[in-house]
Amino acid sequence: MSRTGRPRSFDDDQIIGGALELFWRRGYAATSLRDLKEDLGVLPGSLYAAYGSKHALFLRALGRYADAAREQADDMAAEGAVLPRIRALLLDVLQAAHTTPGRGCMLGNTAAELLPGDEAAGRLVHGGFGALEIGLKQALQAAQRSGEVGPAIDCGAQARLLLGLMQGLHVLARAEPEPLRLADAVDAALAALTNHHGTDQASQ
Amino acid sequence: MSRTGRPRSFDDDQIIGGALELFWRRGYAATSLRDLKEDLGVLPGSLYAAYGSKHALFLRALGRYADAAREQADDMAAEGAVLPRIRALLLDVLQAAHTTPGRGCMLGNTAAELLPGDEAAGRLVHGGFGALEIGLKQALQAAQRSGEVGPAIDCGAQARLLLGLMQGLHVLARAEPEPLRLADAVDAALAALTNHHGTDQASQ
């Protein structure tokens, strides 16, 4: 099992992370190997020896992003009030568009740029979206059990609605000089979820 | 004012329309002049003589798309029930993703690919989104006056929510083998608008 020969001069995680940052900001096609070389300090030959192709490296970066989305989705149904957490998630989209413009959501960016037509990327994007949808749904179901969300709510449909709104805000915010102008759309979506009829077991 | 010399061999509207179709499907960078040449039957030299640059031609195509979006937005507040029309608009997004995959909304596509950073494209996208938002808002306000929409609804916020959902569905549908699975999110969004409390002036 012991490896011989010259060892790698770069850290795999660092390369994937740097590539993720670049692909996230500029997209797949607009990020050239020259960009990667200059930002990561790794020559094309080394990248090819290590990852095989630009596309394969992109998939690694996208996979890491999707994993991070999975983690965020799993944290969604944690203890405590759920709706404020969903609200913060969506407002963060707008806040990030303001403080770090031009990135958006890499899953959505990839969908817009490469899908359909790139099957491998499609699987990763589909998986990421799926994890977010399920995370939201389970969080809403938990909130429903605690009375935070009304009993008549279809949590699955609402999860898809919130995920759709989230992706839409990523897009709209790119064209908006002041993204927080869209914040009231988030509250409008959440207002439909709260339990107005006093059937809650533990209210505010 | 009379022009002399050889007349154009192609129709301007046809060129813009063909370019729109290509840019819409593949995006700006991924559409090469060779693609345009082969699809439109016009050589690069002619395109440059007529429009100046690939970017200028793209802006013309995007401008036409934005104009079409404006028309659609203006038709939104026509007579009759508004909510079914909004519902049809959103479901059409999912239907189109199924029957004509890989196009999405050109405003959203352009936002994801070029914004921020392309100011001219940004103005067109911002204008198109703005028109859609205002069209939705005015349609909701008209529906509110007729009692179709509840009186407590914030039509501006709901318009931004619906526009965000629309753009998000365009993105999500790209990664979805069966886009109509997302249809219940549309109904969930619309359910929050209907007037449940009998304050309507003209209900069925």
Add this chain to the structure above:
DNA sequence: ACACTTTTTGAACGACATGTCAAGAAGTCG
């Protein structure tokens, strides 16, 4: 110290990008 293995390096490749240009084709107008 030596043989061996792997990585790094930077130049080079073919393909394709956008944009240009000179020459010929095809009209208009006196």
Add this chain to the structure above:
DNA sequence: CGACTTCTTGACATGTCGTTCAAAAAGTGT
């Protein structure tokens, strides 16, 4: 019909793209 103007044509200039490769460098293990 002939002078003039504009458009078309397709080759070309220039640059960048993703990718490959042979040689040099830098490690490992005995």
